[in-house]
Amino acid sequence: MHNRFSMLIxxxxxxxxxxxxxxxxxxxxxxxxxxxxxxxxxxxxxxxSLTASFTALGTSFQAANPGVKVKFNFAGTPTLVTQIExxxxxxxxxxxxxxxMDKLTAEGFTAGASLVFAHNxxxxxxxxxxxxxxxxxxxxxxxxxxxISEAPxxxxxxxxxxxxxxxxxxxxxxxxxASVTAVISKIELxxxxxxxxxxxDVTAAGSKVAGVQxxxxxxxxxxxxxxxxxxxxxxxxxxxxxxYVVSATGQSALASFGFLPAT
Amino acid sequence: MPIVVxxxxxxxxxxxxxxxxxxxxxxxxxxxxxxxxxPETLEALKLSLFASLxxxxxxxxxxxxxxxxxxxxxxxxxxLLRALTTLPMVLPPVVGGIALLLAFGRRGLVGSWLNTTxxxxxxxxxxxxxxxxxxxxMPFLILTVEAGLRSMDxxxxxxxxxxxxxxxxxxxRVTLPLIGPSLFAGAVLCWARALGEFGATITFAGxxxxxxxxxxxxxxxxxxxxxxxxxxxxxxxxxxxxVVLVGLRDRWLGxx
Numbered sequence: 001m002h003n004r005f006s007m008l009i010x011x012x013x014x015x016x017x018x019x020x021x022x023x024x025x026x027x028x029x030x031x032x033x034x035x036x037x038x039x040x041x042x043x044x045x046x047x048x049s050l051t052a053s054f055t056a057l058g059t060s061f062q063a064a065n066p067g068v069k070v071k072f073n074f075a076g077t078p079t080l081v082t083q084i085e086x087x088x089x090x091x092x093x094x095x096x097x098x099x100x101m102d103k104l105t106a107e108g109f110t111a112g113a114s115l116v117f118a119h120n121x122x123x124x125x126x127x128x129x130x131x132x133x134x135x136x137x138x139x140x141x142x143x144x145x146x147x148i149s150e151a152p153x154x155x156x157x158x159x160x161x162x163x164x165x166x167x168x169x170x171x172x173x174x175x176x177x178a179s180v181t182a183v184i185s186k187i188e189l190x191x192x193x194x195x196x197x198x199x200x201d202v203t204a205a206g207s208k209v210a211g212v213q214x215x216x217x218x219x220x221x222x223x224x225x226x227x228x229x230x231x232x233x234x235x236x237x238x239x240x241x242x243x244y245v246v247s248a249t250g251q252s253a254l255a256s257f258g259f260l261p262a263t
Numbered sequence: 264m265p266i267v268v269x270x271x272x273x274x275x276x277x278x279x280x281x282x283x284x285x286x287x288x289x290x291x292x293x294x295x296x297x298x299x300x301x302p303e304t305l306e307a308l309k310l311s312l313f314a315s316l317x318x319x320x321x322x323x324x325x326x327x328x329x330x331x332x333x334x335x336x337x338x339x340x341x342x343l344l345r346a347l348t349t350l351p352m353v354l355p356p357v358v359g360g361i362a363l364l365l366a367f368g369r370r371g372l373v374g375s376w377l378n379t380t381x382x383x384x385x386x387x388x389x390x391x392x393x394x395x396x397x398x399x400x401m402p403f404l405i406l407t408v409e410a411g412l413r414s415m416d417x418x419x420x421x422x423x424x425x426x427x428x429x430x431x432x433x434x435x436r437v438t439l440p441l442i443g444p445s446l447f448a449g450a451v452l453c454w455a456r457a458l459g460e461f462g463a464t465i466t467f468a469g470x471x472x473x474x475x476x477x478x479x480x481x482x483x484x485x486x487x488x489x490x491x492x493x494x495x496x497x498x499x500x501x502x503x504x505x506v507v508l509v510g511l512r513d514r515w516l517g518x519x
Contacts, residue, residue: 078487175469190370
């Protein structure tokens with residue numbers, strides 16, 4: 001008796017799960033922000049380097065729109081793009097580069113044009129106190145320095161390669177990590193001595209790491225575009241969120257995390 | 264036969280079979296050979312084979328004595344020790360990777376000593392991959408071998424002892440041959456689990472082609488750059504696992 005009952009519960013939960021994923025394909029027409037109070041869930045897929053800043057933006061957006069529940073999925077940009085291509089229910093995508101964004105747009109997964117909302121610069125991340133005495137990109141190739149990078153498919157990894165190339169530095173990383181946050185955590189843990197990440201990541205990690213600036217001549221400016229994903233089930237909230245990110249309020253919040261303004 | 268049970272069983276079976284079908288249907292078969300013989304693939308395959316076989320060897324050397332201890336010696340805390348040494352079977356592999364970092368990483372409990380004494384660090388090395396795989400896979404071997412030891416007829420060991428064989432000789436010449444099938448099953452399960460290891464490896468050993476990038480890591484990163492190739496590599500891993508499970512069914516699950 002008990003067994004049959006629990007089996008039915010499992011089946012019901014399973015069927016309910018099937019049903020909810022089935023109607024994600026329904027598309028809503030593009031909508032502009034309406035005066036009607038916003039509501040429902042908003043699923044924002046954002047690059048790993050936006051973890052701290054977007055979490056804060058989400059909180060203030062929810063405070064301004066009490067009916068909306070913002071949920072974030074932070075990962076390396078290519079991971080997010082793959083997830084959206086495979087039908088993950090995203091309403092908004094904030095990418096750490098234009099290449100991945102353009103790819104998704106070309107494949108028809110975005111609603112309307114993307115908006116650039118921030119820029120970022122690269123910085124060398126090292127352990128607090130810079131024990132290996134790293135002063136610039138050339139020092140990453142020194143013997144005894146364990147340098148790790150992001151995989152070339154991750155925007156930060158691609159930018160790192162550009163920066164190293166422009167400085168004429170040849171260095172083989174010990175590991176190609178899947179995201180910026182993975183590089184930072186290996187520096188924090190002391191497993192690696194140096195990596196190249198965004199300035200904002202060094203700021204966000206606080207006293208757990210230190211940063212070494214990369215001169216403007218060799219630095220690469222990362223461009224962050226944001227877009228509403230086609231097939232969003234909450235278009236009103238999605239457009240409101242992207243507008244909020246590029247608004248004066250959103251921009252000053254991003255600036256407080258070290259991002260450079262969109263324009 | 265109650266119809267409800269049949270229907271639920273069918274749903275249950277479909278739940279496992281449909282994802283496999285998806286992989287098979289969506290794989291670009293025409294490009295399979297190109298994807299399989301690409302230098303990066305071969306490198307990952309070679310590393311995976313080496314690391315998983317080494318992990319299995321390490322599992323045999325360290326795991327069989329543990330299994331023997333659990334099956335033959337009554338001591339306080341035996342159940343707790345068994346639970347601790349088989350924990351990675353249920354632990355998320357990433358957690359295993361973090362634990363390994365905190366123990367054997369450059370600043371870890373043992374790792375910092377290794378580093379200062381021998382100038383030797385494990386993360387970002389193939390040795391690190393082998394450790395991560397052994398950590399996750401060895402419990403399968405321990406449990407299989409322990410079951411084999413418990414179910415074997417101990418009178419052969421006693422007979423050998425009364426005939427004057429030393430304990431070590433009995434162990435190597437009587438016990439081990441008698442549990443041969445369990446040893447084999449345990450080793451194959453351990454190897455298959457090591458071959459598929461992802462979370463602990465990427466966390467503890469990192470990811471670099473030819474050094475620490477095993478097949479599952481290559482599949483994960485290829486999904487973002489070359490999806491077709493990642494489907495093909497996934498299929499290879501899937502076929503290996505399937506062959507192992509079908510081949511072992513009688514030993515591991517008991518004959519149907």
